[in-house]
Amino acid sequence: MIVNNLIKATLIPGDGVGPEITEATLAALDALKAPFEWDRQVAGAAGVAACGEPLPKACLESIRGTRLALKGPLETPVGGGYRSINVQLREEFKLYANLRPGKTIVPGGRYDNIDLVLVRENNEGLYMGYEHFIPIDGDPHAVGMSTGVNTRQGCRRICRFAFDYAVKQGRKKVTAVHKANIMKALTGIFLETAREIYAAEYKDKFIFDEIIVDACAMKLVMNPWQFDMLVTTNLFGDILSDEIAGLVGGLGMAPGANIGEHAAIFEAVHGSAPDIAGKGIANPTALLLAAAMMLDHVGLTDKATRLRSDIDLVLNTDKVRTGDLGGTATTKEFTAALVKRLSAA
Ligand code: NAI
Numbered sequence: 477m478i479v480n481n482l483i484k485a486t487l488i489p490g491d492g493v494g495p496e497i498t499e500a501t502l503a504a505l506d507a508l509k510a511p512f513e514w515d516r517q518v519a520g521a522a523g524v525a526a527c528g529e530p531l532p533k534a535c536l537e538s539i540r541g542t543r544l545a546l547k548g549p550l551e552t553p554v555g556g557g558y559r560s561i562n563v564q565l566r567e568e569f570k571l572y573a574n575l576r577p578g579k580t581i582v583p584g585g586r587y588d589n590i591d592l593v594l595v596r597e598n599n600e601g602l603y604m605g606y607e608h609f610i611p612i613d614g615d616p617h618a619v620g621m622s623t624g625v626n627t628r629q630g631c632r633r634i635c636r637f638a639f640d641y642a643v644k645q646g647r648k649k650v651t652a653v654h655k656a657n658i659m660k661a662l663t664g665i666f667l668e669t670a671r672e673i674y675a676a677e678y679k680d681k682f683i684f685d686e687i688i689v690d691a692c693a694m695k696l697v698m699n700p701w702q703f704d705m706l707v708t709t710n711l712f713g714d715i716l717s718d719e720i721a722g723l724v725g726g727l728g729m730a731p732g733a734n735i736g737e738h739a740a741i742f743e744a745v746h747g748s749a750p751d752i753a754g755k756g757i758a759n760p761t762a763l764l765l766a767a768a769m770m771l772d773h774v775g776l777t778d779k780a781t782r783l784r785s786d787i788d789l790v791l792n793t794d795k796v797r798t799g800d801l802g803g804t805a806t807t808k809e810f811t812a813a814l815v816k817r818l819s820a821a
Contacts, residue, residue: 482511490748498548502514574598574734578721626663731744
């Protein structure tokens, strides 16, 4: 929503390192003169602390109004406790596509020249939370059950999203990742749909390929350059996108976008990093790159390109790097170096 030439957007700093990397990202966006008007909201553990609930109504209302959000990581209790707020937000706003590019910025790591894009289905599969325990002989958790659901409509939507992205970005190949040899219904429907949509609507626009998920995980480590774009179902996409983040220098470098018909939420792929929270050493690059994706999304591609290229200059020319990249810079030192670059004419 644009009001007075400002783009209204919701800002959720999040938990753990979230506020630190959010502050860094806002400083960079200010230096870029990005025309956002932020509506600050809380969720996750910060939501529980401030309002007694992990997904406060005010936060939902804000996103309903702005349809655009930049979000820091949100803590999810393991095992019991509340359901993942990230998953709830994806469901609430039907953010069916999760777009996760993995591109080498700092050369000289284990892998160089990586340029991969993973598109993950974000609303279906084994993430629907259709789970229960069956008690037997006094053991309340004797059996754990989970039901995954993939729909034809959902598979069509995610394949079209990935294929349209491939055409728009001039990608050469899209590989559908599945486990249709074992989960013949759950992921068979996805593979069948991907083949159909490609043959009917995208043939000759790029190469279409398919691979079983376990082989894909291995091949990504052996020779990641054989892939260009991957499209896959929810759980496989979650796992493979972290693997791809590992190929480009770790979670501190990986951005993600959750996109639906009515809203888009941009975030770092990593979590709240409780082990380093509050120490001032988190790498803000993932959230900065997510902000660049957000700038692209609203059509401010010049600013997105400038942000990406100045991040590159700070990391590679100025050699200002945080500890996860082998450097010694604090979050604030990295941010100051980036703001200096962005402020230069
Ligand atoms: P994590 O991603 O928070 O941390 C994994 C490792 O990567 C840690 O050693 C951490 O220090 C490091 N790391 C992460 N981000 C970094 C950064 N920006 N700079 C430097 N190092 C960084 O994963 P973990 O520990 O499994 O999850 C912690 C919490 O975050 C959990 O409650 C989890 O549910 C939540 N989470 C939230 C996500 C989201 O909001 N999108 C995504 C993933 C996890």
